[in-house]
Amino acid sequence: MKNLQLFAAAAVAALAFGVTAVVAQQDPIKERMALMKGNNDNAKIVVAMMRGQAPFDAAKVDAAFAQWAETAQKLPSLFPDNSKTGEKTRAAPKIWETKADFDAKAAAFGKAVAENRDKAKASLDGLKAAMAPVGKACTNCHEDYRLSER
Numbered sequence: 001m002k003n004l005q006l007f008a009a010a011a012v013a014a015l016a017f018g019v020t021a022v023v024a025q026q027d028p029i030k031e032r033m034a035l036m037k038g039n040n041d042n043a044k045i046v047v048a049m050m051r052g053q054a055p056f057d058a059a060k061v062d063a064a065f066a067q068w069a070e071t072a073q074k075l076p077s078l079f080p081d082n083s084k085t086g087e088k089t090r091a092a093p094k095i096w097e098t099k100a101d102f103d104a105k106a107a108a109f110g111k112a113v114a115e116n117r118d119k120a121k122a123s124l125d126g127l128k129a130a131m132a133p134v135g136k137a138c139t140n141c142h143e144d145y146r147l148s149e150r
């Protein structure tokens with residue numbers, strides 16, 4: 001009897017886990033939009049520091065770079081074939097035509113983030129210098145792969 005209960009509990013746990021995994025995979029559009037919104041919120045925080053509208057805060061800079069690194073790592077897996085339309089996505093169809101180039105741009109973004117993180121959190125001047133290549137990597141990808149607002 002005890003064994004049966006254990007088995008039942010394990011089965012329920014496995015089922016719950018399976019369902020979560022499916023939901024995560026079914027909603028890549030929401031997930032990538034949420035990541036991009038985080039990207040933008042963090043960009044606003046560091047830009048305010050660069051403009052002298054907020055004090056330089058190394059911890060917030062580091063958190064921004066951490067979130068961007070996470071985005072760069074997850075992005076290539078968030079464009080499965082069934083996510084070309086829906087949720088008012090601004091993902092350009094070109095992503096699925098030249099996916100290797102898209103993935104390369106995500107990797108280039110990740111590289112710019114990794115290479116400039118230490119510099120950015122060291123000082124305000126460092127942050128200003130670091131944001132040039134990082135911001136460029138955002139734009140580089142959007143130019144080709146993000147549709148204009150609709």
Ligand code: HEC
Nearest residue numbers: 033036039040043089090091105106109137138141145146
């Ligand atoms: C490798 C490509 C790539 C990189 C790098 C990238 N983005 Fe994006 N971004 C996209 C795509 C594709 C979309 C559209 C996603 C969708 O609507 O499904 C997007 C959407 C957005 C949006 C609109 C979100 C919305 O809800 O409509 C913002 C804001 C944004 N990105 C900010 C940034 C910032 C800031 C950076 C850099 C720190 C960045 N992105 C880096 C590809 C990229």
